Amino acid sequence: MSNAPSANAERPELLPNGSAAAAVLSAGIGSLALALINAIADRTAAFKLLLTFSKPVGPLSGVTTIAVVFWIAAWIFLDLLWKRRELPLSRIGWGAIALFVLSLLLTFPPLADLF
Amino acid sequence: MEITTRSLWTLIHGMGFGALYLLAGSGALIELQYRFRPDNANSARALSRFFSWYLAAMAALAWLTVLTGTYLIYPWYRTPPPAGTANLAAYPRAFLLAHPSTSAWHSIGMEWKEHVAWLVPISITMAAAVVIRHRDQMMRSASLRLTLQIFIVLSLVAAGIAGFFGAMLDKAAPIGGGTPIQIVKENTK
Numbered sequence: 598m599s600n601a602p603s604a605n606a607e608r609p610e611l612l613p614n615g616s617a618a619a620a621v622l623s624a625g626i627g628s629l630a631l632a633l634i635n636a637i638a639d640r641t642a643a644f645k646l647l648l649t650f651s652k653p654v655g656p657l658s659g660v661t662t663i664a665v666v667f668w669i670a671a672w673i674f675l676d677l678l679w680k681r682r683e684l685p686l687s688r689i690g691w692g693a694i695a696l697f698v699l700s701l702l703l704t705f706p707p708l709a710d711l712f
Numbered sequence: 713m714e715i716t717t718r719s720l721w722t723l724i725h726g727m728g729f730g731a732l733y734l735l736a737g738s739g740a741l742i743e744l745q746y747r748f749r750p751d752n753a754n755s756a757r758a759l760s761r762f763f764s765w766y767l768a769a770m771a772a773l774a775w776l777t778v779l780t781g782t783y784l785i786y787p788w789y790r791t792p793p794p795a796g797t798a799n800l801a802a803y804p805r806a807f808l809l810a811h812p813s814t815s816a817w818h819s820i821g822m823e824w825k826e827h828v829a830w831l832v833p834i835s836i837t838m839a840a841a842v843v844i845r846h847r848d849q850m851m852r853s854a855s856l857r858l859t860l861q862i863f864i865v866l867s868l869v870a871a872g873i874a875g876f877f878g879a880m881l882d883k884a885a886p887i888g889g890g891t892p893i894q895i896v897k898e899n900t901k
Contacts, residue, residue: 614853617846621859624838628831635827653787661782661830668834686849690859697835697866704827706820 615679618689623675625696627668632703635660636712713898717890718788725785726878729777733832734875736770737868740839744861748850760847767840774833774871781829781878788887789822804885817884821877829874835867 638645638656648659702708715723743763793803800807808818839860842850849856 612846612848614846614849614856617842617849617853617856620838620842620845621856621863624834624863627834631827631830631834651783653791654782655790657782657786657826660827661778664830665834686853686859687855690855690862694859694862694866697831697863700831701828701866701870704824704831706823 613679613681613683614686615682615684616676618684618686619672619675619679621686621693622689622696623668623672625693625700626671627664628700629696629703630667630671631660631664632700632709634663636703636709639709713896714892714894716888716892718785718887719890720893721780721784722882722887725777725780726875726882729773729780730871730875730878733770733773733777733836734868734871736766736773737864737871740767740770740864741861744857744864748857760843760850764840764844767836767843771833771837771840774836774867777871778829778833781874782826785887786826788889789881801885802889804881804887807885808881814884817877817881821881825874825877825881828870831870832867832874835863835870839863839867 634648638648638660645656648656648663650662651658703712740763743766747760747763788804790805791803793800793806797803797806800810805818805822808814808822842856842860846856850860
């Protein structure tokens with residue numbers, strides 16, 4: 598019996614990329630959630646009032662809190678769903694970037710007002 | 713020479729946390745570009761612990777910036793003046809909206825800044841988590857490295873927009889008030 602360590606013992610096993618993909622896509626989803634919640638609140642007075650979690654801060658407190666909760670929930674959900682899977686990281690990465698860019702644009706008031 | 717507590721917090725928020733975040737961003741991009749490559753494996757392993765802390769510190773800075781901005785400074789900015797107040801200088805939002813030449817600083821500047829800034833902690837926290845938890849993926853996946861680089865660039869764009877409007881708003885309608893803190897005692901003769 599040889600005492601030499603096997604090649605596998607020296608090289609740590611590579612994990613599937615599903616968890617990394619979940620982290621990336623959830624950042625895009627969370628960003629878009631923030632932009633959309635803000636856009637909806639701007640058009641619905643009752644929803645805007647509901648989002649006032651903190652009176653001194655106003656609706657911004659609700660918009661950001663809900664978006665952060667939504668982002669973390671999406672991250673946990675996608676992580677549970679994908680952690681054992683090997684996924685096309687490139688496509689998911691570009692999708693997440695597209696969501697993030699869309700969020701950047703939708704938070705710009707003159708553009709958000711067009712919808 | 714003195715400064716008020718509110719001005720000091722505005723400085724800590726913008727020139728402290730926010731500016732440090734922007735400065736740290738370029739370092740993160742260079743590390744990602746040159747260290748996390750399969751042909752640079754030893755260097756990446758040696759530096760990945762440092763880089764994990766570096767990105768975690770950037771994420772902490774981003775959270776500190778948005779939390780102090782939203783929950784400390786923004787309420788001072790948006791406080792409505794009592795009815796009949798003629799001098800609006802102590803009420804930045806009302807002051808800006810009262811003049812056609814400055815109202816867009818609020819309706820575009822502040823409205824964009826207060827939301828776009830929150831995209832920064834979301835993106836950089838994701839980048840930090842991926843580097844901390846998925847170092848091996850970083851080594852073997854060029855597309856994951858590229859995605860993180862683009863997210864960091866976009867987070868710098870978002871932080872830059874927030875920083876620019878923060879500086880301009882503070883110029884047009886500074887946050888004042890609070891307790892004065894004397895920095896240098898003047899010698900009056």
